[in-house]
Amino acid sequence: MHTTESTALDPAAAEGFLRMFHIAHPEAGPVGTRLARVREEIADTGTYRHTASELAYGARVALRDSGWCTSGVPWRRLKVRDLRGCRDAATVAAECVEHLRLATNDGRIRPLVTVFAPDAPARPGPRVWNEQAVRYAGHADGTGDRRYRAFTGAVRAMGWQPPAAPGPFDVLPLVVETEHEGPRLFAVPPEVVHEVSLEHPDLPWFGSLGLRWHAVPLITNMRLSIGGVHYPAAPFNTWFVGSEIGARSLADEHAYGAARPVAEALGLDTSAERSLWRDRAVVELNRAVLHSFDLAGVTVTDHHAESLHRLSWLRSRQRPAGERPAFRLDPAAARRARAGGPARFSGSPVETTRPHSTGRLAELLRRPAEK
Template sequence: MTVVDNEPITFDVDAAEGFLRMFHIAHPEAGPVGPRLAAMRDEIAETGTYRHTTEELAYGARIALRDSGWCTSGVPWRRLKVRDLRGFRNAAAVAGECVEHLRLAANGGEIRPLVTVFAPDTPDTPGPCIWNEQLIRYAGYGDGTGDRRYTRFTDAVQGMGWRAPATPGRFDLLPLVVETAHEGAKLFTVPPDVVREVLLEHPELPWFGQLGLRWHAVPVITNMRLTIGGITYPAAPFNSWFVGSEIGARSLADENAYGAARPVAEALGLDTSTERSLWRDRAVVELNRAVLHSFDLAEVTITDHHAESRHRLSWLRSRQRTSGNRPAFRLDPSAALRARTGGPARFSPAPSETTRPHSPGRLAELLRQRAGG
């Protein structure tokens, strides 16, 4: 039995039946559900799992994105493009299609929401997984340069062979880490020419541009697993578009990330000696204004946190009760840990794989013992 994240791969038949009933209710043109349920049960009896049709996969991914709360305001979830790449299991192929996902999603600045679904977990062959939290993340170094949230991840990929630029910068692209059961964890460089970045300036503060801040245009989330009808797709990157405060308040202002609030406050002449002056709050407002202004100026899709708050309230009022039968994007604690620390690996070696390779002499001895027995 294959073990992933120290848990065996299991299958939920009830979830499969629940999802297929849900799909057929939403798609009466697909015909009665009975024959599909019978075919699913036969397939599970023969192989231990079943395969979604293209239509079932697309519907499940759309519902998962809508119900999981990751669908930002304005995203037409019913028309969400789902890329069916379930035949891709090798690390290089997965990495290459992640880059293609980024290219398609960037779409000249008019961000296109996408989901790319790679091979699922099966009883015999687990699917690939991606360690990175997002396809585009910036390195963090021990001296405080860069994104401090990813200092340990940066250390880990350096230990795996990644080389930082000769002069490390604040916005060095981290490599993509793709892990498969048969290849282990592999590093892949994200080509800079497919990464659209927005240089940040302020609508009223001419000195702001001298801070040298920038951010990437497309948030492609890569370390959440997609579950649909009992089947788990451990690699299913998806994107909508940024909420401005995700960049300004969480990534740039936060002391544990870029810590940009303090230099902005100092440039504004604020009293940073005490938190009671609320210098941090005022700096965050200007950072958020700069992000929205710069993305609009660059004609890159973005939304603000006020519009997003209204959208989330509407979503909370209308969302379905959580159920194990409903499709969802989920983040496992182990996946969250990998995205920040660069480990542990998802695939635990089987007992036969934990032993050292036998020497030819030792193999001959074992064969003689077996023959004598």
């Protein structure tokens, strides 16, 4: 038998959040009336349901306070997609694809949060294993993103087949797990993966390296907690900081290891770290990312602007008082994002069919982009 979340919600956690919400939204009416209804609901069911306004406020505050909220994001107007009725894996995957499409917005990245069904007593919500909706495979021959070699091996064992000629930027399938279905694979349609080919403002040879990166950092494996209610699948995005791509992904030896070929093309001495060849190569990679995203009209920020923003955020940040909304990364979720398992609901069999694209996915992709 697999485990279920059977512990009733703490009414004090709900009360702390609801008082916070009503202070920010006095138009919602007396908090006492709402608290009485919520206490009754918790006593009857072990949990309670947020109103649409409470959910939106909680998600916005959680993103603002998480440190993931990049500069320029208007958190008070952040769009929150309320999909708490979605519990089936195919629907969750389809709506992650729709989120990616909406967020891309022709390069003018639109910050969004999508909230799926919460955990409830004896009825846990769905999980997305992937760290982000778009991640590149790490193949056994060293091609691709080496951080995801274990995850790539796991999804191959579950039925995913990479291209006949594996490349450095093969998009991994989404793995969505539900209690009643187990883990299932879903291909991410290439039509919704907006990528930027990288070139350099001063180095004509840079484009021949064949580097590129996707436009939207859609984080899919963090748990949204609001007033004691936990939403294990609540994908959200802002936009990239250039150094996340250039320094952390492309330059890192444990990811793409692109710093060395860049340094060699620059004619730098790579025989010793004290020559600081790596630092110089990383600067050029970061320049190429910012230049290319700007040239393609895709929203991006640089790490200097972001450092100033984070310092301002830290100075003005309210200290935790009671149960504040938050995005949290559970250790088990972090392991699944890199290792591709183990399954959260161990009693459910792992599906061994190939990734499939549902009719819902096709329907979503036919819609015109919202402006």
